[in-house]
Amino acid sequence: MNSTEAILKERIKELTCLHEVNSIIVNSDYDQLHLSLEAIAYCLKKAWQFNTYAEVEIKSASYYVKTKGFNPSMVTIKSDIKVFNNADGHILVGYPTNKYAKSDFLEEEVALLNNVSLVVSNLMERKQIKDSEEKVKRQIERTDRLHILGEITAGIAHELNTPLANILGFTELLKERFSDREAARDLQKIVDNTIFSREIVKKLMFFACEMPQEMDVIQLNPIVDNVLELLRPSFKAKNLRLSKSFGVQKVHLKADTVQLTQVLFNLIMNAVYYSPIEGEINVHIEEEGKNVQIHISDEGPGIDSEIGEKIFEPFFTTKTIGEGSGLGLSVVHGIISSHKGSISHRQNHPKGTVFTVNFPKL
Structure with missing residues (x-):
């Protein structure tokens, strides 16, 4: 590729690729990130000198996409994806080994691949930040909700304790005054259910951290x-x-x-x-x-x-x-x-x- 026209065409393809990749990233849906990465892969494929045969693989800890014809046996160039300075994956661009060699990749193409890897790395970092923010937000909301529930349940527990104690005490007194077995059996049911209710109140107080500890x-x-x-x-x-x-x-x-x-x-x-x-x-x-x-x-x-x-x-x-x-x-x-x-x-x-x-x- 010696002619000025051919060189210019390659530069235009590379600049067009960078513009398209940036557009894809700007419009990315963080919940559908694999679609954005797939679009970037096919965008990269078009930017290469022999784009009919070029294939692309994008691989990270959470995502894996590739163009249809990619296979590991290809002759490739590689650029790492780094998230907060830690290796998270890579982007590979390859040609069939029976047609091309490493020397067929242009220096400008290596630079383009590194630039695309950089913007993809930035995208992954923003995704992680967003996920972390949402996680913290959910934890705060849950903590607040549980705190409010704790205050409510503590109040309910304290309000129920006195009437339950009265029901239990007066039922026990009634049991002593009744000699009828059937009546005594019914009163025992009241006692059993009151004790069961009191246990629920005790559990509510545990939840609200109102129980004394040793x-x-x-x-x-x-x-x-x-x-x-x-x-x-x-x-x-x-x-x-x-x-x-x-x-x-x-x-x-x-x-x-x-x-x-x-x-x-x-x-x-x-x-x-x-x-x-x-x-x-x-x-x-x-x-x-x-x-x-x-x-x-x-x-x-x-x-x-x-x-x-x-x-x-x-x-x-x-x-x-x-x-x-x-x-x-x-x-x-x-x-x-x-x-x-x-x-x-x-x-x-x-x-x-x-x-x-x-x-x-x-």
Whole structure:
């Protein structure tokens, strides 16, 4: 390619490509980024000297697109995609090895590829920033919502405690005055239901962090072992396998033993409930910086992304009617928050859910 006209045509193609790539990026939908990358790949293909044979591959940690004829055996030039100075992928432009060699790529084409990689890298950075901002926003909204719910439930709990105590006290007095067995049986039903209602109130107070705590320095591993021993019959009933691993033999926390036991019992019992017969439950403890992490995973159906933000709210449950009050995870969240800890969940692979509890270690 020696003529001035041919050189000029190539420069026009390269400048046109850069303009089109910038236009694609400006109009990108961050939720449909693979479509933008695909458009960039075909735009690059047109800019090469032998564009009939040129093929393009764009690969990152989250995306992979290529033009129709691309294959790994081609002779290629490469430019890295870097996101916040970390390698995240690459862009390759290639020719068939039976027709072209490395020397057939122009210096200007190498420069063009580097420029396109730079703008694609900037696009990926903006995508990460947007995702991080949305995640923080969701966390703040969820925290605010749970805080408001905590204040409301604390008020409800305090208001209900007195009338429930009166119902229970006067019913017990009536039982002493009735000799009729049928009447006594009916009164006992009132007592039982009042006690059940009082337990719900107690759980609401746990969620609202209104329950008094007895904080002591405790060892975590023996408490986990005790809970697993308590749940042994539940494991046996569904023929579940237990995989237990304590990365640290002696983990000390400042916690309320009863409340910590309730957290572990609820989370592991949930894993048992949602696990399929002959499934596996994994309980893993490890140190992560200044925290102690407890991971509890199952092989159940998992948590739908649409309800992932709701599972810690009071009275929200996916269990069938009569099998759950919807207070278990809200109580767990309240207890963990009162211990200056945090709880999160993610998908288990290939199926199921992993709950991770973080407690500050001593």
